[in-house]
Amino acid sequence: MTIAPSRPAEGARVTGPGSGPTGTTDDRPPDRAVVLLHDVTKAYPNGNIALREVDLLVPEGDFVFLVGPSGAGKSTLIKLLIRDELATKGKVLVDGQDLAHLRRRHIPKVRRKIGIVFQDFKLLQTKSVWENVAFALEVTGTPGRQIRPAVDRVLALVGLSAQARQTPAQLSGGEQQRTAIARALVHDPRIIIADEPTGNLDPLISWEIIQLLLRINELGVTVLMATHNAEVVTALRKRVVALEEGRIVRDEVGGAYHRED
């Protein structure tokens, strides 16, 4: 636990009760945090409280597994980060920007700093792989001459250069997810948020996707991955943040999927 006192993140609880050796292994100051949640509570209008007093700090370059049973609040946390929902209480900062005080027209700019990947890929079936990736740039007003090299570069990175002209229906699940990851990367985001990216994939392909995310992380992109995949989490010994009933019950570096006492 190396968060310097007197920083805004002071008191951010990165350790859960009863967790083992903890810390975010980083010596960068907290203002380099890509994601910072402080005392965040999210209550939905129907009275359901999805998150309770959550503190979370994700420094730049970190790789974080977000685990917990269904309904524990993982999806809500992701929705808060992409400002699909607003916190009822507390602060949510992405790349230093307080999302609560973000003007409507500035929301898209924050979203471009986040690359998001879903379990169901969310690809457009009528477009080719290349067009799906280029789409993310087109709809944000990128001039045409910049689109081509950027798309070619990320497709090479995820290893899909050969499949660029195919449509999602012609691809395997793993290739579709790699397309989605390429699309998430094409804006050069500060963080990749992956919501159950391997949920629809068989174990072998899941490992491929994880390897790809690890490689992207090595290139300096922060990765936050919500998952149920215990085998992967336990094997990789990365930082694990566990949610239960809206609270962070564990936050340990080098953790397993389940608590090890």
Added chain:
Amino acid sequence: MITFVAFSFKRAWQGFWRNKVMSLAATATMILMLVLLAGFWVLQTGLAAGLEFVEQKVQVVAELHDGLPQSNIDNLIRDVEAQPEVLSVEYVSKDEALQRFRDRQTQLGHEDLTKVLDTNPLPASLQIRLKDAKIYGNVVTFLRSPDQSYAVAKVDPVESYVDRLLTITSVLRSGGLVVLGLVGLTVLFIIVNTIKLAVVARREEIEIMRLVGASDAFVRWPFIFEGALVGVLGAALTLGLLAVVGQPLSQVMTGFFEVLPLQLGSLTRDLVLITVGTGVGLGMFGSWLSVRSYLGR
């Protein structure tokens, strides 16, 4: 900016053709509604023209004493013409009055009984046209005043006739406008719903656009342009349709309303403006309404 406009047009065009069934359904609805609207508009304008024609027929008739010297008649005509409400004054002499009566009897096929008379029983009169049929009061009061009694024998009681006619024409006018307004609202409602279906079919695309950080304008304007495209196409086809059936229809109408000077031909320019304007306006407004709910929060 150029990137944005080019992008929006390209996407609108692609969106229109990628979702052919929905786009053509929207266009068909648009044509149906525009034909309805244009039809009502033509009827309404025809009606208005007819009513105007009828109202123009309203005139105040002042019967004159027999044997008035010409100077008195000239004075009276000058005084009446000086009234601000008066459009024109026509003097009908006794002989002319008799001739008109005879002509009308002949036209109606009645036997001319005036031949048996040895004198002319019809008075000379002033036939006064008004600028606005509704404002007849001052002219009538002026003619009935004792100052004019040296010449004016009697003023026809136009009041009840004019009042009744004006009530009918104003009811018909505002009734026509109300119907036109209702048709317009129906058009808007149906168009909005049709476009909404087209938008719903593409909600996945909208969701992805928002997730990758597209600004509202990039989400909205392709749809608005697409709505405009539906409007232009619908209006063009509607006008084509009207051009084909318009000529025979206009002949039928003119034959039917023989008494009324209906001129459908002269409405063309206004009709084009109204049809294209309504089509494009409704298409864009409908799209804007439909996309709005997806941009929320």
